[in-house]
Amino acid sequence: MTAPLLDPMVPKQYRIQRIHREIPDTFTLELEPKDGCEIPQFATGQFNMLYIFGVGEIPISISGDSNKRRPLVHTTRAVGTVSKAMRDLKPDDIIGVRGPFGSSWPVKQAEGKDVVIAAGGIGLAPLRSVMYHIISHREKYGKAVLLYGARTPADILYRRELELWRAHFDLEVYVTVDRATGSWRGSVGVVTRLIPRAPFDPQNTIAMVCGPEIMMRYTVAEFEKRGVAKENIYVSMERNMKCAIGMCGHCQYGPNFVCKDGPVFPYIKIESLLTKWEI
Amino acid sequence: MMQTLEPILAEHPFFKGLKSEYLQIVTGCASNVRFNKGTYIFREGEEATQFYLIRQGKVALEIFAAQHGPITIETIEAGEVLGWSWLFPPYRWHFSGRVFEPTRAIALDGKCLRTKGEADHDLGYELMQRVAQIMLDRLNATRIRLLDIYSDLPGGKL
Numbered sequence: 208m209t210a211p212l213l214d215p216m217v218p219k220q221y222r223i224q225r226i227h228r229e230i231p232d233t234f235t236l237e238l239e240p241k242d243g244c245e246i247p248q249f250a251t252g253q254f255n256m257l258y259i260f261g262v263g264e265i266p267i268s269i270s271g272d273s274n275k276r277r278p279l280v281h282t283t284r285a286v287g288t289v290s291k292a293m294r295d296l297k298p299d300d301i302i303g304v305r306g307p308f309g310s311s312w313p314v315k316q317a318e319g320k321d322v323v324i325a326a327g328g329i330g331l332a333p334l335r336s337v338m339y340h341i342i343s344h345r346e347k348y349g350k351a352v353l354l355y356g357a358r359t360p361a362d363i364l365y366r367r368e369l370e371l372w373r374a375h376f377d378l379e380v381y382v383t384v385d386r387a388t389g390s391w392r393g394s395v396g397v398v399t400r401l402i403p404r405a406p407f408d409p410q411n412t413i414a415m416v417c418g419p420e421i422m423m424r425y426t427v428a429e430f431e432k433r434g435v436a437k438e439n440i441y442v443s444m445e446r447n448m449k450c451a452i453g454m455c456g457h458c459q460y461g462p463n464f465v466c467k468d469g470p471v472f473p474y475i476k477i478e479s480l481l482t483k484w485e486i
Numbered sequence: 487m488m489q490t491l492e493p494i495l496a497e498h499p500f501f502k503g504l505k506s507e508y509l510q511i512v513t514g515c516a517s518n519v520r521f522n523k524g525t526y527i528f529r530e531g532e533e534a535t536q537f538y539l540i541r542q543g544k545v546a547l548e549i550f551a552a553q554h555g556p557i558t559i560e561t562i563e564a565g566e567v568l569g570w571s572w573l574f575p576p577y578r579w580h581f582s583g584r585v586f587e588p589t590r591a592i593a594l595d596g597k598c599l600r601t602k603g604e605a606d607h608d609l610g611y612e613l614m615q616r617v618a619q620i621m622l623d624r625l626n627a628t629r630i631r632l633l634d635i636y637s638d639l640p641g642g643k644l
Contacts, residue, residue, distance in 0.1 A: 328636035358636035385631045387546075387558035392586050395546065396560040397627045403499070404563055419635040425626070 215452050218258045218303025223296055224278050229364055232285050233329060234294055235270065237278040241301060246276045250311035251336040252443060252471040256451050257281060258303030259296070263289040266448040266466070268333035269307060274343050279304065282332040282364070308451040310471045312337050313441055314344075317413035321349040323405060323435075325426045327356045327398050327418025331364045333443050333470075334417050338372065345377060352379040352405045356398025356422070359384055360391040379406060398422060402429040409434030416474075417443040424481055427474055440474040461486055491516045491592060498539045498592070500567050500616055508609050515598035519591050521545075527568070527583040534571035534579045536593045540564055543589025547581040560627075561586060570617050572596025 213219075221238040228234050236257075240246060249255075249269050258264040265287070271280030285294040296302065314337060322341060326334045334353075341351045353372065357363045363382065373380040381401045383394035394401070398418070414430045416423050423442050430440055446458035446465040453467030461480045463469060480486050492513045495501045501509065519538070521527055527538065527545060538545075544563050548556040559581060562568045571579050573596065603610030 356636075358634070362636065383561075385634070385636065391558070394544070394561045394563065395558045397630045399630070400560075400627055404565060421630065421633060421635050425630055 215305060215308075216450065218256070218264075218305045220301050221279065221304045223298050223300045223302065225298060226296065229282060230362055232294075233282065233364060234285070235280060235282040236293070236296075236302075237280055238302070238304065239278050246279050247307060248276070249273055249307035251314055251340050252312040252333055253307040253309050254333075254448075254451075254470060255279070255281065255304050255306030255308070256448070257289075257293065258305070259289055259292050260301075260303060262292045264303070264305075264449075265289045265293075266308075266451060268443070268470070270332040270335045272339040272343075273336050274339065282329070282335075284329045305451060308466055310469055312415050312443075312471055313413060313473075314340050318344075318347045319349065320439075321352070321407040321412040323350075323352045323354065323402075323407050323412055323414045323430075325354045325398060325402070325414065325416045325418070325430075327422040327426075328358065328362070329364065330416075330418030330422070330443070331355055334415060335365060335368075337415060338368075342372075342375070342378070349411065350379065350407050351377065352407050353381070354398055354401040354405060355380070355382045356401070356418070357382070357384050359386050359388050360393070361388065381405060397425070399425050399429040402426070402433055412439060414440045415443075415471075416440065420444075420481070437475045437478065438473065441471055442474050442477070443470045444472060444477065445470065491518060494541070494592060495539070498541070499565050500539055500620075504612060508612060511602050511606075511609060512594070512599065515595040515602065517593050517595075519593045521585045521589045521591070523585050523588050525585050527585065527589075528579045529582045530579055532579050534569060534577050535596055537567060537569035537572050537596060538591040538593055540566050540568055541590045541592065543585065543591070544587040545589055546584045546586050548584050549581050556582070556584070560624075567617075567620050570621060573600070573614070573617055 220241040222241050224239050225237040251273050254266045254268045256264050257267050267281045267283045270282040283290050285291045324334050341348055372378050383396055387395045412435050414435050416426050427440055444465050448466040449455045449457040451466045453464040458465040492509055542564050544561050545568055546561050547559045550556050603613050
């Protein structure tokens with residue numbers, strides 16, 4: 208007898224195992240299925256719909272390690288009604304999860320090439336799984352570079368992990384802040400300033416970019432200036448997603464649905480849309 | 487045979503692609519310098535006699551605010567250029583330059599280069615174009631920072 212197909216619109220109950228307060232407005236949830244079943248396999252860059260019953264449902268990228276099924280890890284920032292309610296949840300609370308959905312980062316295509324990850328603010332969360340993937344398959348890639356920009360030193364996400372990655376002899380990690388405070392002695396300036404400094408071969412590089420849309424536009428322009436071909440640049444888009452399966456049309460982006468065709472897009476596919484005011 | 491700074495200048499992004507005859511002229515205005523961590527290369531308001539091609543290290547551009555102390559505007563790092571006040575009157579530094587990490591650089595005599603650029607306007611144009619590109623890049627970077635893109639944008643619904 209074949210197992211019945213799961214309805215992608217029906218959330219599965221997950222128990223909050225742990226909540227980690229990353230920075231004041233950003234937190235990470237570690238989730239386990241309430242019934243103890245397997246967690247579905249996900250690919251780097253995919254997202255789940257997380258549902259607080261009685262409040263609402265939001266899309267959040269998976270920020271855990273795709274090689275480790277358990278627990279299911281999501282990092283998000285408390286900015287709206289649902290995410291603020293999510294911030295106030297406690298271990299053992301139950302939430303609904305649908306997914307994983309969407310396209311993934313081109314980690315397979317990047318094999319044999321240099322990989323440059325450029326993240327801004329909370330944009331590091333959907334790219335953390337790529338870092339985990341590269342670290343576990345390090346021999347398959349050329350240079351691995353992470354460029355990360357935050358607002359201030361206090362806003363640096365995954366600070367401890369960034370320090371651990373920086374200690375790897377075969378990873379290049381550059382962090383900059385827009386505004387220096389306190390005793391910060393690291394780089395100061397926008398994340399785009401890191402691109403000319405970073406060691407990679409632009410002719411043989413896959414760039415993955417995630418952050419606020421304006422940051423992504425300027426970052427892509429800087430990659431192009433450095434000589435990275437448009438076809439080798441990928442961005443992760445964010446839109447208001449509802450159904451997550453390309454049915455409702457809430458996240459329509461030109462001819463694409465961000466939930467189904469994205470969130471990760473080859474830059475060349477959406478280049479003309481990025482500067483369209485109407486979209 | 488004594489090694490000149492010409493090959494180092496030719497490799498630096500600021501002078502990349504500059505004609506060899508101009509490189510030779512520029513080399514005549516260049517010297518090798520090192521700065522220890524914590525030292526000030528220049529201070530706001532002082533005469534800007536030089537600029538620097540950073541080869542290694544990190545220099546913070548700072549401004550001093552009463553009751554706040556020094557505030558870092560941005561950092562200038564390997565492969566980048568520190569200073570353009572040497573090119574524009576009144577030739578005074580707008581910010582202070584403090585060494586965050588031990589720094590090796592090529593110092594270029596601003597007055598020497600201005601004189602050479604006046605004597606040969608093609609060289610002057612080359613220099614002006616390169617400095618203008620840096621100013622454009624920094625202006626764009628500053629504009630992005632003004633947007634404060636990582637702050638809460640109005641209308642956050644999720």
